[in-house]
Amino acid sequence: MDLILETSKFVAGSAFDVLPIVVFLFAFQILVIRGRLPNLRRVLVGFVFVIVGLGLFLEGLEHTLFPLGRLMAQQLTDPDFLREMRLSAAGALVWRDFYWVYLFAAAVGFSTTLAEPALMAVSIKANEVSGGAVGVWGLRVAVAIGVGVGVSLGCYRIITGLPLQHFIAAGYVVVIAQTVVAPKMIIPLAYDSGGVTTSTVTVPLITALGLGLAEAVPGRSPLLDGFGLVAFASLFPIISVLAYGQLAVLRQGADKPVPKKAELQEE
Amino acid sequence: MKNGLIALGRDALFSLRDLLPIVLVIGVFQVFVIRQPVDGLLSLAIGALLVVAGLAFFIFGLRLALFPIGEGLAHSLARKGSAFWLFTFAFVLGFGTTIAEPALLAVAAEASEVAVDAGAIAATEEAQANYALGLRLVVALSVGVALLIGVFRILANWSLPVMIIGGYVLVVLVTTIAPAEIVGVAYDSGGVTTSTVTVPLVTALGVGLASSLKGRNAMSDGFGLIAFASLTPILFVLLYGTVLEWI
Numbered sequence: 001m002d003l004i005l006e007t008s009k010f011v012a013g014s015a016f017d018v019l020p021i022v023v024f025l026f027a028f029q030i031l032v033i034r035g036r037l038p039n040l041r042r043v044l045v046g047f048v049f050v051i052v053g054l055g056l057f058l059e060g061l062e063h064t065l066f067p068l069g070r071l072m073a074q075q076l077t078d079p080d081f082l083r084e085m086r087l088s089a090a091g092a093l094v095w096r097d098f099y100w101v102y103l104f105a106a107a108v109g110f111s112t113t114l115a116e117p118a119l120m121a122v123s124i125k126a127n128e129v130s131g132g133a134v135g136v137w138g139l140r141v142a143v144a145i146g147v148g149v150g151v152s153l154g155c156y157r158i159i160t161g162l163p164l165q166h167f168i169a170a171g172y173v174v175v176i177a178q179t180v181v182a183p184k185m186i187i188p189l190a191y192d193s194g195g196v197t198t199s200t201v202t203v204p205l206i207t208a209l210g211l212g213l214a215e216a217v218p219g220r221s222p223l224l225d226g227f228g229l230v231a232f233a234s235l236f237p238i239i240s241v242l243a244y245g246q247l248a249v250l251r252q253g254a255d256k257p258v259p260k261k262a263e264l265q266e267e
Numbered sequence: 268m269k270n271g272l273i274a275l276g277r278d279a280l281f282s283l284r285d286l287l288p289i290v291l292v293i294g295v296f297q298v299f300v301i302r303q304p305v306d307g308l309l310s311l312a313i314g315a316l317l318v319v320a321g322l323a324f325f326i327f328g329l330r331l332a333l334f335p336i337g338e339g340l341a342h343s344l345a346r347k348g349s350a351f352w353l354f355t356f357a358f359v360l361g362f363g364t365t366i367a368e369p370a371l372l373a374v375a376a377e378a379s380e381v382a383v384d385a386g387a388i389a390a391t392e393e394a395q396a397n398y399a400l401g402l403r404l405v406v407a408l409s410v411g412v413a414l415l416i417g418v419f420r421i422l423a424n425w426s427l428p429v430m431i432i433g434g435y436v437l438v439v440l441v442t443t444i445a446p447a448e449i450v451g452v453a454y455d456s457g458g459v460t461t462s463t464v465t466v467p468l469v470t471a472l473g474v475g476l477a478s479s480l481k482g483r484n485a486m487s488d489g490f491g492l493i494a495f496a497s498l499t500p501i502l503f504v505l506l507y508g509t510v511l512e513w514i
Contacts, residue, residue: 046332
């Protein structure tokens, strides 16, 4: 009974978030376009599904992934646990002793990105627009790998205390170099995927991980060091998606004697 | 009706597949690394069912509503040929969807605490509320401006890499003069603006616009709006912090 009550609260909350957008879209359609929306009933039914779907999704996460993920982030960054699992001989913990944290960060970054609804939306659209050249699954795996690597590296940064700007600047140098050589059609999509990943599912978990780490490592402040992970999670998917585009071109070049780069740019 | 049910069933199966990696990761870490019992397995199972159903419903509704309406409006506006309404639409869409964003409310409240700790504003409730509201307005404004610039780029056919990389160079420059306590908040706000409902709409807007303009390619010109929406909040919030410090 509680569950039904709580679920309806979440659905109401999601309606509260989505309705202003719906009102704006319809107002624009009526006042500026001055035409009736084609398939009005379908669209209305679709909005009901979006609202109910988001409500159920968030309610479900609140009961499963968020508490479990936060708890696990706490347990894995607990100094007692870290000392028990250490690799180094004695004395203060060194960066290598946090290996479970790196693994967990990579695994959580990867798997939560695969479940990110906004990324699914972009992949579906990119697949449709590219005429199948960009795979729905391929793009999502590419982004997920980027987030996994990014979050893991971000944890390394918190542990070692190296400056955030150095990593981000180095990352953007790589992005610039890749932009020069990558196929043109993948570039805008790659840039977009940086923003798409940091959404509903991934952010709460990696924030919890960052805060846990910043508290566990001596000399780090949660306020100053906890936030960097989101920046890593937005940067590395750009690199991995550009690489995905470069790989696709290479593979095509290997299959056929004449590289089809021009065709890829046209479609 | 029948086709709809089949599509919904397929979406549910896909959701199940999409969520499997998370279940595996959590399961493996719980069993092999943490090795502590988990309470409330029933509640977890019900929650997991809700997640699968919710994801399937969302993706189903996305195809029925968000994509068609976003693209339909982009096509109609392009046919209407009025740049003014196109820019207005882009700006209001960005501003309107961001100002009410729950993640932004949380970040703004948190940021006002940081500002009090750093001594940037007075430790009164009123000063904090003003600061948080100011921050929300700045971020919403920045997303509106981002979509406006992005739509302008599609119309003018300017180079996306040059604009985005130029933008990040600006971010780096402003970071050096901005007060230290705003930097974290600024970089965070770039991540919170692109919500689950906004992303599909904005993507559909860009793709719809690029595909209805002659000489544009939906793939290489239609994407890129979200890239602007993650960049401008950082820049605007850094500037906001810098200006507040000067006053």
